Amino acid sequence: MTVAVTIAAMALGAAVGLPVALLRMSRIRIVSALAGLYIDIWRSTPLLVQLIWVFYALPILVRHSMTPLLAGVVTMAFHVSAYLAEIYRAGILSIAQGQRQAGLSLGMTPFQVMRRVVLPQAVTRMLPPIGSQFISLFKDSALVSLITLQELMWQAQSLAAFTMRPLEILTAAAVIYMILTLPQAVLVNYLHRRYLAH
Amino acid sequence: MGGPPRYTWRFDVVLENLPHLLSGVSLTCALTALCMLLGLVVGLVAAICRLSRWRLVRGIAFAYTEAFRTTPLLVQVVWVFYVLPILTGVTLTAFFSGLVALGFNVGAFMAEIYRAGILSVNPGQTAAGLALGMTPGQVLRRIILPQAVTRVIPPMATTWVALFKDTAILSAIGVVELMFRAREIATDTYRPLEIFSVVALIYFLLTYPQSLGVNYLYRRFRTQE
DSSP states (O other): OHHHHHHHHHHHHHHHHHHHHHHHTOSSHHHHHHHHHHHHHHHSSOHHHHHHIIIIIHHHHHTOOOOHHHHHHHHHHHHHHHHHHHHHHHHHHTSOHHHHHHHHHTTOOHHHIIIIIIHHHHHHHHHHHHHHHHHHHHHHGGGGGGGTOOSHHHHHHHHHHHHTOHHHHHHHHHHHHHHHHHHHHHHHHHHHHHHHOO | OOSSOOOOOOHHHHHHTHHHHHHHHHHHHHHHHHHHHHHHHHHHHHHHHHTOSSHHHHHHHHHHHHHHHSSOHHHHHHHHHHTHHHHHSOOOOHHHHHHHHHHHHHHHHHHHHHHHHHHTSOHHHHHHHHHTTOOHHHIIIIIIHHHHHHHHHHHHHHHHHHHHHHGGGGGGGTOOSHHHHHHHHHHHHTOHHHHHHHHHHHHHHHHHHHHHHHHHHHHHTOOOO
């Protein structure tokens, strides 16, 4: 459940983050300001507050109750989308302006410049921070146990209470998280060395 | 008019409970400061141990930083609160458990920041200092640290902001900070929408200026080689 929730939220967040990043770079002031506000709201409040708000407060507003799974995945996705939008934006802006101008002066359309010149280079620069973001999200997914979504941490806490063996169960849960996170960390380190070695 | 009745906002409920929320805010701020202080000290010790000549010392420091960086903070907080007392026989209050868990969590991240800062200074400068007859201690104090400090400050500030938000997790073990107060009041008054919205706004208003400060520090201390 922990793995599935993280992957689902990441996929959704990656899709939402892209238009946000593009809107953030818009020439129209109000559009870029609104996208900036979206990013800042999600980045300036704790994920736990967001989860609780979506699970307990939002249903009152929309008059529709939510399952813990839906609330958890949606909140994590929007949360991570704000961070991903900034990663996309930094990646795109990191490509030297001269290359854009060179492409345009060769007669490419702005869209062609974006697809053929900027994005292929930007993507490799985005990969390492996206990997780090995935690891953070994976660890943060433990928080959805607090809105009773039955992932690893929730199972561990209920088992610990049921068996009265918190020492063994909670330690095992910590070790499982460690075993799952370590290979991801090794991979992200590799990405950093491979794509960000200057 | 058909359909269910319109929702009536009751912000007076929030106003009535404002003193409780504000006491939560002050504990959130105090926790952030104390955890950061603990993290700075623990992190420095761990960073120095990781650069040690003895393999065992290096190994222990490495195990510490990796254990805290590869597990969720919530797991650490719950572990320190429920498991550590069984192991040590010493019962800590929720406040101290939270302080220890979060402080050591920050310490692990700080250790990596210190280490990266020290290693980022060109090794040629160490060689040059030694060649000029300085002792290793002098090289560290006069050449490396002054340069490392400016590189360490911006990521340190980022850690501070993350820590400020992470203190909300301590509500899970009953530390009466802002988030715990919010859940308490929301349950007592049956007004989760108003309470949680206001609390989210409070977190935003407190965190956003800090993020601006961090951005400033990044611009101010951009690495000059």
